[in-house]
Amino acid sequence: xxxxxxxxxxxxxxxxxxxxxxxxxxxxxxxxxxxxxxxxxxxxxxxxxxxxxxxxxxxxxxxxxxxxxxxxxxxxxxxxxxxxxxxxxxxxxxxxxxxxxxxxxxxxxxxxxxxxxxxxxxxxxxxxxxxxxxxxxxxxxxxxxxxxxxxxxxxxxxxxxxxxxxxxxxxxxxxxxxxxxxxxxxxxxxxxxxxxxxxxxxxxxxxxxxxxxxxxxxxxxxxxxxxxxxxxxxxxxxxxxxxxxxxxxxxxxxxxxxxxxxxxxxxxxxxxxxxxxxxxxxxxxxxxxxxxxxxxxxxxxxxxxxxxxxxxxxxxxxxxxxxxxxxxxxxxxxxxxxxxxxxxxxxxxxxxxxxxxxxxxxxxxxxxxxxxxxxxxxxxxxxxxxxxxxxxxxxxxxxxxxxxxxxxxxxxxxxxxxxxxxxxxxxxxxxxxxxxxxxxxxxxxxxxxxxxxxxxxxxxxxxxxxxxxxxxxxxxxxxxxxxxxxxxxxxxxxxxxxxxxxxxx
Numbered sequence: 001x002x003x004x005x006x007x008x009x010x011x012x013x014x015x016x017x018x019x020x021x022x023x024x025x026x027x028x029x030x031x032x033x034x035x036x037x038x039x040x041x042x043x044x045x046x047x048x049x050x051x052x053x054x055x056x057x058x059x060x061x062x063x064x065x066x067x068x069x070x071x072x073x074x075x076x077x078x079x080x081x082x083x084x085x086x087x088x089x090x091x092x093x094x095x096x097x098x099x100x101x102x103x104x105x106x107x108x109x110x111x112x113x114x115x116x117x118x119x120x121x122x123x124x125x126x127x128x129x130x131x132x133x134x135x136x137x138x139x140x141x142x143x144x145x146x147x148x149x150x151x152x153x154x155x156x157x158x159x160x161x162x163x164x165x166x167x168x169x170x171x172x173x174x175x176x177x178x179x180x181x182x183x184x185x186x187x188x189x190x191x192x193x194x195x196x197x198x199x200x201x202x203x204x205x206x207x208x209x210x211x212x213x214x215x216x217x218x219x220x221x222x223x224x225x226x227x228x229x230x231x232x233x234x235x236x237x238x239x240x241x242x243x244x245x246x247x248x249x250x251x252x253x254x255x256x257x258x259x260x261x262x263x264x265x266x267x268x269x270x271x272x273x274x275x276x277x278x279x280x281x282x283x284x285x286x287x288x289x290x291x292x293x294x295x296x297x298x299x300x301x302x303x304x305x306x307x308x309x310x311x312x313x314x315x316x317x318x319x320x321x322x323x324x325x326x327x328x329x330x331x332x333x334x335x336x337x338x339x340x341x342x343x344x345x346x347x348x349x350x351x352x353x354x355x356x357x358x359x360x361x362x363x364x365x366x367x368x369x370x371x372x373x374x375x376x377x378x379x380x381x382x383x384x385x386x387x388x389x390x391x392x393x394x395x396x397x398x399x400x401x402x403x404x405x406x407x408x409x410x411x412x413x414x415x416x417x418x419x420x421x422x423x424x425x426x427x428x429x430x431x432x433x434x435x436x437x438x439x440x441x442x443x444x445x446x447x448x449x450x451x452x453x454x455x456x457x458x459x460x461x462x463x464x465x466x467x468x469x470x471x472x473x474x475x476x477x478x479x480x481x482x483x484x485x486x487x488x489x490x491x492x493x494x495x496x497x498x499x500x501x502x503x504x505x
Contacts, residue, residue, distance in 0.1 A: 011151060091154070197229055208248070210255070223424050227440055253448055263301070286316075288350075346435070372397060397417050
């Protein structure tokens with residue numbers, strides 16, 4: 001009998017079943033698992049409760065401003081103002097605080113919270129969404145006088161109200177807007193605006209500025225409103241045309257902004273009397289779109305203050321004063337006389353009307369040029385007829401006329417030959433922190449003997465953390481093609497190649 005191979009012997013062997021062993025689980029493991037789960041749940045609940053309590057009680061105390069320019073905290077001037085604050089102020093943000101859509105949200109909420117934290121209980125801040133509570137706007141502004149609307153802030157002290165429009169408080173990079181179609185915030189005036197408005201609503205002195213209407217004036221002047229209100233002045237409109245009218249007794253300043261029609265003779269007489277009694281007035285009238293208007297009555301009013309408003313356009317010839325070499329009507333204006341002591345820079349101006357000192361002015365009237373052109377400038381008369389130009393002189397861009405009145409104060413008129421110190425069109429492209437705004441703020445404040453100095457709170461530059469400029473539309477298209485077409489096709493080709501190489505393995 002042949003011997004079996006080892007392989008056959010193994011195959012013929014019977015499988016021996018091992019006895020079943022009953023595994024007894026350790027109850028301590030179950031208990032430990034239960035304790036671990038409960039401990040984790042309790043730890044999570046403790047963290048949630050601690051965060052909620054800390055947020056409600058210590059939120060502002062545990063908030064730190066790590067920005068290099070302290071963009072989210074108030075400065076020394078505002079801290080001093082808040083320490084002297086002796087009235088209760090309410091600040092309402094008319095939007096959902098958790099709404100992240102406004103681009104200015106993160107620049108406003110932290111510093112508003114800092115005002116509340118540093119005011120020692122004198123300032124309270126609340127956020128109410130008009131979409132949820134539509135009656136809040138009529139509660140704050142029942143007569144619609146203050147322009148209260150969603151996405152604005154309302155500062156209220158007693159019966160005095162000021163409305164802050166956040167978008168007016170920022171400087172935007174115009175290069176980004178022109179090249180890429182969106183605005184990039186690079187600086188803000190939030191603190192100077194809010195502190196100025198707080199000064200206004202808490203001031204015992206009530207100042208009132210009136211915009212003259214009825215002559216097709218530009219009614220959009222929200223940026224100038226911000227300048228005036230930050231100086232402590234409320235603003236309203238005033239229509240003196242048509243029938244017997246009177247200048248309100250609480251009028252501290254009248255503004256005539258680029259009228260496209262002449263004022264009436266009756267209005268001129270009223271305004272002359274107002275100035276004779278120590279009134280204050282700002283007139284703005286450039287030469288951009290009103291060359292054909294005959295300003296007989298407005299000219300008569302200005303001549304009473306020693307200012308002659310001529311029908312001519314200033315042409316700047318000094319290349320160092322020009323913004324662009326091919327545009328002689330947009331140029332720099334330089335400070336003159338007393339303005340040199342405070343302003344050493346140049347000021348943006350465009351389409352300057354020809355002004356001069358009236359040759360037959362009264363002896364009790366004094367006229368001072370505050371800003372002028374270069375000495376190489378010339379005047380073009382009557383719809384840009386260069387053949388009648390006059391050259392070789394520095395022409396005034398801003399004139400101040402003062403009249404000795406019978407009252408305790410002088411009648412004063414500031415005449416701006418350009419809209420670049422007052423118009424929304426200018427400030428929407430520039431900002432309320434540039435030199436033109438500082439000039440307007442200072443001289444209008446000086447005109448009305450206002451003590452609030454907004455220049456004590458400079459604009460803050462927003463830190464720029466971007467590593468490079470945004471990509472152009474062509475680059476976006478190229479990247480899209482690469483990501484959506486080239487890369488997928490490349491991946492598909494690689495997959496097919498690998499499959500063909502490995503399918504027989």
